[in-house]
Amino acid sequence: MENQNALQNGALEGAAGNGGRSGDGSALIFLGTGCSSAVPNAMCLIQPSDPPCQVCSQSLSIPPDRNPNYRCNTSLLIDYCSSDGIRNYIIIDVGKTFREQVLRWFTFHNIPRVDSIVLTHEHADAILGLDDIRAIQPHSPTNDIDPTAIYLTRHSMDSIATKFPYLVQKKLREGQEVRRVAQLDWKIIEEHYDKPFVASGLKFFPLPVMHGEDYLCLGYLFGEKCKVAYISDVSRFPSNTEYGRCCIFSFSCVLTYIYTFKHFHFVGDVKCRDETSICYFVILMSL
Numbered sequence: 001m002e003n004q005n006a007l008q009n010g011a012l013e014g015a016a017g018n019g020g021r022s023g024d025g026s027a028l029i030f031l032g033t034g035c036s037s038a039v040p041n042a043m044c045l046i047q048p049s050d051p052p053c054q055v056c057s058q059s060l061s062i063p064p065d066r067n068p069n070y071r072c073n074t075s076l077l078i079d080y081c082s083s084d085g086i087r088n089y090i091i092i093d094v095g096k097t098f099r100e101q102v103l104r105w106f107t108f109h110n111i112p113r114v115d116s117i118v119l120t121h122e123h124a125d126a127i128l129g130l131d132d133i134r135a136i137q138p139h140s141p142t143n144d145i146d147p148t149a150i151y152l153t154r155h156s157m158d159s160i161a162t163k164f165p166y167l168v169q170k171k172l173r174e175g176q177e178v179r180r181v182a183q184l185d186w187k188i189i190e191e192h193y194d195k196p197f198v199a200s201g202l203k204f205f206p207l208p209v210m211h212g213e214d215y216l217c218l219g220y221l222f223g224e225k226c227k228v229a230y231i232s233d234v235s236r237f238p239s240n241t242e243y244g245r246c247c248i249f250s251f252s253c254v255l256t257y258i259y260t261f262k263h264f265h266f267v268g269d270v271k272c273r274d275e276t277s278i279c280y281f282v283i284l285m286s287l
Helices: 040-048 054-058 097-107 131-134 153-161
Strands: 005-008 013-014 029-034 075-081 087-092 116-117 148-152 184-188 195-198 202-210 216-223 228-231 247-253 280-286
Touching: 029 097, 075 097, 097 131, 097 195, 097 216, 148 195, 153 184, 202 228
Parallel strands: 087 116, 116 148, 148 184, 228 247, 247 280
Antiparallel strands: 005 013, 005 029, 029 075, 075 087, 195 202, 202 216, 216 228
16 A cells, blocks of 8 residues: 555554654655556446456545555655755655645655655656656746756657656746746766765665666665665566665566566566565555
């Protein structure tokens, strides 16, 4: 279920029952665990089968905070509290459902802002919410605000510059009027992905994985007392990608009988490594 298991003080704890974060320490909030088209599937609702799909039909009958079958694009919010008590909010991926995730889960957990963004790749379900970042930034008709840092690969940067040129443009052309858009500070992750980077005080280690044999996607390893490996889209781990021992290992796979070469398959590919430490698996499902 989205949002209901949070990493807090090195243990897996539930979210506050009356809305908002409870206690001190850091937390993980899964804003979305669904596929690119999200769940429910629109076709299941506008052209229902007989009998109706049990997953999609249930999605509209239960409140979102208690609903395992209403799931947005894969995204993770890290509520990071450093040792000096400073709290920062880091989000991994802002897909097509980002605005809905803000309205649903930011308000539920009292999340006041986003301090930095980390992108795994440049597919629609990871970046099409970039335009909506302006909605959670301070209002300025002249865009005179501090930009939000965003970490991404060179390939993602080039793709985003084509899809969202107005978010990348630094200077106005002659005669061009100022329009309010999201203010982003683009930070390119080094090409070999063998060095960590720091986003809002938290160190991230890139984990290159295959998302289909023709496409490289990044996962990330982070955490101080408790290591977390977060991998949103993966079909194969290259031999040089190491994530070591983790408290939480989150990755995507498909739960269908139809083979796909772009994601792990839950039945045949998901195997638990034999480790002595406790590891919680959070599986991001695609139907």
